[in-house]
Amino acid sequence: MDFSPEEREAIYRVIRARRDIRRFTPQPIPEEALARILEAAHHAPSVGFKQPWNFILITSEKIRRRIKQGFERVNAEELARLEADERKELYSRLKLEGIMESPLNIAVTCDRRRDAPFVLGQRPMPDTDVYSTCLAVQNMWLAARAEGIGLGWVSILDTKETESILGLPDHVQLVAYLCIGYPVEFQSEPMLQQTGWKSRLDLNRLIYRDTWGN
Numbered sequence: 001m002d003f004s005p006e007e008r009e010a011i012y013r014v015i016r017a018r019r020d021i022r023r024f025t026p027q028p029i030p031e032e033a034l035a036r037i038l039e040a041a042h043h044a045p046s047v048g049f050k051q052p053w054n055f056i057l058i059t060s061e062k063i064r065r066r067i068k069q070g071f072e073r074v075n076a077e078e079l080a081r082l083e084a085d086e087r088k089e090l091y092s093r094l095k096l097e098g099i100m101e102s103p104l105n106i107a108v109t110c111d112r113r114r115d116a117p118f119v120l121g122q123r124p125m126p127d128t129d130v131y132s133t134c135l136a137v138q139n140m141w142l143a144a145r146a147e148g149i150g151l152g153w154v155s156i157l158d159t160k161e162t163e164s165i166l167g168l169p170d171h172v173q174l175v176a177y178l179c180i181g182y183p184v185e186f187q188s189e190p191m192l193q194q195t196g197w198k199s200r201l202d203l204n205r206l207i208y209r210d211t212w213g214n
């Protein structure tokens, strides 16, 4: 066996203990830990080994303030989409980002043109470079958790506006806007489950054999 039972258990433990983090302490991330987390991202699988990702490390208060303003606006739009009931009231109380508190924000992007025109495996499924970038994000998320560092994904943003704030060229797409730092705590279950917004689905009901349905 390549991995001892303890090592295997550690992987599953990291997967289960990973959380989306929205509350951070101001403690900076050590450079070496950040390097390991980015290295983990860079070892993700990618279509045709395209490695379509870039990582924009954002500490500028001015840029983060603009991103946060965008979040506030889009979040208000989301709130407005909900009927005036308990769910709306709950939504209004949820903390859904840590843009200003976290010591670092990272925008993970996908260069749609990298290696053009021939990327092995991409033409039949054109979005596979974006999927590959998501896998890099998941590697970061797990590596960060193993380091005791928290990561939160913020998608309550206007994509075009955020891409423009970050100065992305047209062929580079924003995939993930991340907040990263030491968390106030790692909770044992998702915050959305804890607050009663939504529970984890029963896995057995999600597995089909051979074709859709049973």
Ligand SMILES: Cc1cc2c(cc1C)N(C[C@H](O)[C@H](O)[C@H](O)COP(=O)(O)O)c1[nH]c(=O)[nH]c(=O)c1N2
Residues within 6 Å of the ligand: 018, 019, 020, 021, 022, 095, 096, 097, 153, 154, 155, 156, 189, 190, 191, 192
């Ligand atoms: C693509 C994508 C986008 C978002 C998220 C995740 C992913 C994968 N999540 C986090 C999400 O709510 C969280 O993963 C689930 O609630 C499950 O909780 P744990 O990640 O297990 O803690 C998230 N959370 C949040 O507070 N604000 C957000 O804008 C988003 N956006």
